[in-house]
Amino acid sequence: MKKFILFFLLLLVAFPTFTEATEASTVKSIKITETTPVFDDYQKVAVFLKGTSHTVVNESNLFYHTFIGNDQVKLSKKKAVIIKDPPNNWKAAHPVRAKTSKPVQILDRPAVKANSIGHIQPNMTINVQRLKGNYYPVLIGGKTGYIHKNELLIEPGIPVLMYHDLVRSKTDQNASTLEIAKFKEQMDYLKANNWTTITPQQLESWVAKKGTLPKKSVLITFDDGYKSTIDLAYPILKNHGFQATSFLITSRIDRISTVSEQDIIQTQDVYSYQNHTHLFHMFNSFTNLSLLQYESELAIFEDIQTANETIEQIIGGDYQVMAHAYPYGKRSLAAIYALQSAGITSAYTIDEGNVFQGDSLFDLKRQRIHSNMNLKQFADKLQGR
Structure with a gap:
């Protein structure tokens, strides 16, 4: 019996198991080094563009975790680097639930000539904030992005x-x-x-x-x-x-x-x-x-x-x-x-x-x-x- 236990321990040392353990991290920010897909637990939900920055809420062996709306998402650590200052300008107050029927561009400011910082996949349900002008603010990687009102289908729910x-x-x-x-x-x-x-x-x-x-x-x-x-x-x-x-x-x-x-x-x-x-x-x-x-x-x-x-x-x-x-x-x-x-x-x-x-x-x-x-x-x- 002792020989069996010793053999088992040697196997663990020789062939360690790897799990994707997620740990809470201190707030840090990342910069995307290569345009990368973003996933929830089941599917691709969005794309973050090269050069954009996002706040990390958790990290695991393979992934950085951040938020889109109220939903936690993840992206490969190979596609981002740590930067110093967190882009934390998000203020949540009036949640609105919306759906996408096509790929939807996320903009860096509420303007016609704004820059795209990524897009959200079709058939996704996301939480945005109450309409301001022609744009819905949305939490995207720890900061405020904007989506034009014509890009979303609002789900009213029950008031x-x-x-x-x-x-x-x-x-x-x-x-x-x-x-x-x-x-x-x-x-x-x-x-x-x-x-x-x-x-x-x-x-x-x-x-x-x-x-x-x-x-x-x-x-x-x-x-x-x-x-x-x-x-x-x-x-x-x-x-x-x-x-x-x-x-x-x-x-x-x-x-x-x-x-x-x-x-x-x-x-x-x-x-x-x-x-x-x-x-x-x-x-x-x-x-x-x-x-x-x-x-x-x-x-x-x-x-x-x-x-x-x-x-x-x-x-x-x-x-x-x-x-x-x-x-x-x-x-x-x-x-x-x-x-x-x-x-x-x-x-x-x-x-x-x-x-x-x-x-x-x-x-x-x-x-x-x-x-x-x-x-x-x-x-x-x-x-x-």
């Missing part, structure tokens, strides 16, 4: 609109407080353009590829349970035949500025009432963390469960809370585990963007609706632009 408080007339600069006239204008637009309002249950089923939705579907959500969702929004929504979702902070029910138990009972023909925590809607400005980021999983579970039970007891019957909106959009792995343990099956962020099939059900994006937005900007958000 989830995020509202907070409504007022008859604005007296402050809070962008999340919307005048009722502007809200009505937006609802009129949805009605006139044949949009169908849906519930969190319907969206969840569609995201999980278990159900279908009308082509122009939209989920309307309100955070915090303001009284204005009853006094101002409800009549407009009901008149338009719309559904909406209200995420409640249940410890604040029955205050002067928030919904009452009676409001909840009487408005279920329009609203689906869901979870926005019980007592854990708090934020520490010194640490920049919410309670859902630093409390224990057990403490978060107990708070979420209390909010669920409060809503379910008010509504009665077999009503079951199934959706959650993260306070301030902040979350943690412990929070997700706690939500799942409490029976929550989908959760919404405040990250900008529309929702697509296959998205994580606990990381669903929304479109913020603010008071400075005009109707064209509202329409663009619906289309994921």
Whole structure:
């Protein structure tokens, strides 16, 4: 037996195995020395041109790894050299999902006479940023590239609109407080353009590829349970035949500025009432963390469960809370585990963007609706632009 083990060890020394182990690297930049194909795990997705520079996020024995849109890609180390200064000018804010139907040129600036820095293969899905002039910004190797709007097919996805408080007339600069006239204008637009309002249950089923939705579907959500969702929004929504979702902070029910138990009972023909925590809607400005980021999983579970039970007891019957909106959009792995343990099956962020099939059900994006937005900007958000 000892002789066998010794023989095996000698074989390992004589014939070492080679694996493509990927290691996280410090941020570095590379310059392409020869025009080179770029791959994801399965296929060629793009081409980087000779002389262009890109930021490396990881590297392995054979490849440098970087990003195109939100997707990590790789290229051969033989086609690039390390350079000193990382070209880090990318600023992500408003993701838009697009498809290519042909090879698409990536430009170094948004101009007709711009230089090409590479191209993306046909039939690729990429994440770009909201249209600026005639060009979509795109993350290409750690810096901003540009693609002309005529080169891409935009995939709209499903918009989830995020509202907070409504007022008859604005007296402050809070962008999340919307005048009722502007809200009505937006609802009129949805009605006139044949949009169908849906519930969190319907969206969840569609995201999980278990159900279908009308082509122009939209989920309307309100955070915090303001009284204005009853006094101002409800009549407009009901008149338009719309559904909406209200995420409640249940410890604040029955205050002067928030919904009452009676409001909840009487408005279920329009609203689906869901979870926005019980007592854990708090934020520490010194640490920049919410309670859902630093409390224990057990403490978060107990708070979420209390909010669920409060809503379910008010509504009665077999009503079951199934959706959650993260306070301030902040979350943690412990929070997700706690939500799942409490029976929550989908959760919404405040990250900008529309929702697509296959998205994580606990990381669903929304479109913020603010008071400075005009109707064209509202329409663009619906289309994921």
